[in-house]
Amino acid sequence: MLAHLFDDMPDASQPIYAKLKQAITQKISHGQWQVNQRVPSEAEWVKALGVSRMTVNRALRELTAEGILVRHQGLGTFVAEKKAHSALFEVHNIAEEIIARGHQHRSELLVLESAKANVEEAMMLGVRTNHGIFRSVVIHYEDDLPIQIEERIVNASRAPDYDKQDFSKHTSYEYLMTTAPMTEGEHLVEAVLPTPTECERLQISPTEPCLQINRRTWAGDDIITVARLLHPGSRFQLFGHFGR
Amino acid sequence: MLAHLFDDMPDASQPIYAKLKQAITQKISHGQWQVNQRVPSEAEWVKALGVSRMTVNRALRELTAEGILVRHQGLGTFVAEKKAHSALFEVHNIAEEIIARGHQHRSELLVLESAKANVEEAMMLGVRTNHGIFRSVVIHYEDDLPIQIEERIVNASRAPDYDKQDFSKHTSYEYLMTTAPMTEGEHLVEAVLPTPTECERLQISPTEPCLQINRRTWAGDDIITVARLLHPGSRFQLFGHFGR
DNA sequence: ACAATAGACTTGTATAGACAATTAAAGCTA
DNA sequence: TAGCTTTAATTGTCTATACAAGTCTATTGT
Incomplete structure (x- = not known):
């Protein structure tokens, strides 16, 4: 069970999908999940957290829209490359x-x-x-x-x-x-x-x-x-x- | 019925939520819907298009995340102010x-x-x-x-x-x-x-x-x-x- | 050995329904 | 009239289910 994932959250009254987003973002920014590493599938989150798939889907979909994750149908969900070109102002290498x-x-x-x-x-x-x-x-x-x-x-x-x-x-x-x-x-x-x-x-x-x-x-x-x-x-x- | 809303679309094989997003974006960019004007509620879209509320919700939610719409619980959905500060590079007045x-x-x-x-x-x-x-x-x-x-x-x-x-x-x-x-x-x-x-x-x-x-x-x-x-x-x- | 097929797993989309939270307006009461 | 309550409308979230579509692996057939 990964329910403890949602401990030590700044705001415990957030919706579930937001908590999941934050937990994933933390894992990435703290270096526990490396770039291109595979993250748990929707089904795995469902089993681990006991929530509905649509809730997990929303969290993963939004993180994908934000460029934090990359998803491939049939393959899975992965930590995105740190985008060299951010939305507007590019952070150049x-x-x-x-x-x-x-x-x-x-x-x-x-x-x-x-x-x-x-x-x-x-x-x-x-x-x-x-x-x-x-x-x-x-x-x-x-x-x-x-x-x-x-x-x-x-x-x-x-x-x-x-x-x-x-x-x-x-x-x-x-x-x-x-x-x-x-x-x-x-x-x-x-x-x-x-x-x-x-x-x-x-x-x-x-x-x-x-x-x-x-x-x-x-x-x-x-x-x-x-x-x-x-x-x-x-x-x-x-x-x-x-x-x- | 507003089913004709989805005519003259570049790609007819898009998902429903994407078509709705595009239709709304067009209405705004063509000036048919003014800033701060109220747009149809989720229930109205559901009735007009004959689709599920979650599909409409996804379209409106994503447009809100993109800063195109603003939603207020209990009030409705509105055309967003043209953001003076865009994400990174500001378009100044x-x-x-x-x-x-x-x-x-x-x-x-x-x-x-x-x-x-x-x-x-x-x-x-x-x-x-x-x-x-x-x-x-x-x-x-x-x-x-x-x-x-x-x-x-x-x-x-x-x-x-x-x-x-x-x-x-x-x-x-x-x-x-x-x-x-x-x-x-x-x-x-x-x-x-x-x-x-x-x-x-x-x-x-x-x-x-x-x-x-x-x-x-x-x-x-x-x-x-x-x-x-x-x-x-x-x-x-x-x-x-x-x-x- | 090789190719085709089937199955398992994955994400993508759509539906129907439920309840919570917020707001404004209508209605009621003192 | 002033203040309170109720009601309706709206968005926000969550669930359960279903099917489509992409990818890989194992099996089967030739």
Whole structure:
């Protein structure tokens, strides 16, 4: 019996289908269920929870509509790939994107440090206790032209091996997506003038405007990472789509 | 009987709930049902279409999840407000936004012209026949500081009275949203340097970067408008949120 | 050995019915 | 009139059942 699945729920008075959705979402965001892993079938949930199939069906169908699960008739239900392109604002993996455009990607690690969170950074991360953080600065190239400076602060308690990654092989995005899959995020986009150092690193003139994306992502209630992505305006556009 | 509602459907082999969703969406996007108007209740659909209530319920529930309808227990189902903040990329009404920030909004109409679509613009609009178009340029102020230059090309066949609007009273956004509610849209965001004329109009220095948003919106299959929104980088940020 | 068939399991859709919860309006009472 | 109660309409949820359709495996037949 999996009735205990519905313990420690914030709101016990939710409808059954909502509780099931939440339980499944938690399993995924806590890493207990991996991407592409098969989840119990409708019949199994029915047996385990003692509820009607239509109730289970609704939960699974809605999670599918939300892109959290993928269902295949005759096969089963699976944890969905973490979609690289979220509904509107895409959460890019810059490397994949460049390769998809048919170009070559390369990146250089400029800074990688570990530290106790100081007051401001703890505020940013919304971490209550004094967890450790990592800070990295990486520059990404598209065919030898700089396309992004990525400055990132990472919650060490949710991504403990961040500093042991080989950032020339995998992007920080890839590690974070597998280790602490995001469930929520926030973007702030600005047009800014880069600093002299950044101009040099990006190989642009001091008057060239840059698109700066400040991104914060969560997994459940914990902030995973805060990133500042700086793109030369002449080489980068941000695309979004909405509607049906 | 409203069985004829399901005529002229692209795919007749759709499930019932999907056909109903499509029929309702069409009524809204074609302007037959206005915002906040009440739509038939589940019981009425059941009687009119001769289907089960759960089938109707699924259609209405999904449209509600998609933000197209709003439902109130005990009251009924209504056409939703066109959400000013779409899921991630917001489709701003700049005036509302400024007022919400507690500031004063004012706008000036710089250009308003009507023309037969030339080749390029017809291409942009995706209009096959030689429909007319309107072109407007408006500058928006937040407390007497310029915050946006809005250049817009409008499909005259879907917004015939665009040139008769008083743009000091209502934004073009408001007119378009009531006349031809968008169902789909696209954004392209860039960081650019403004032209000398634009610098003057925005009262900024020639080296100040600007955030330029190129937006295209559709209602059904027709492009309604193409807009170019230019914001001073020092006074404007774009915010987006995703996840659950 | 190979192909066709049958069966089991899965998701997808549709139906009929039940009760709960919310709201507005009508009706009743002091 | 003012306040309370009842009633009708509506949406929200849940159940039980049924059949269709896709996928894989095991069996059967040649």
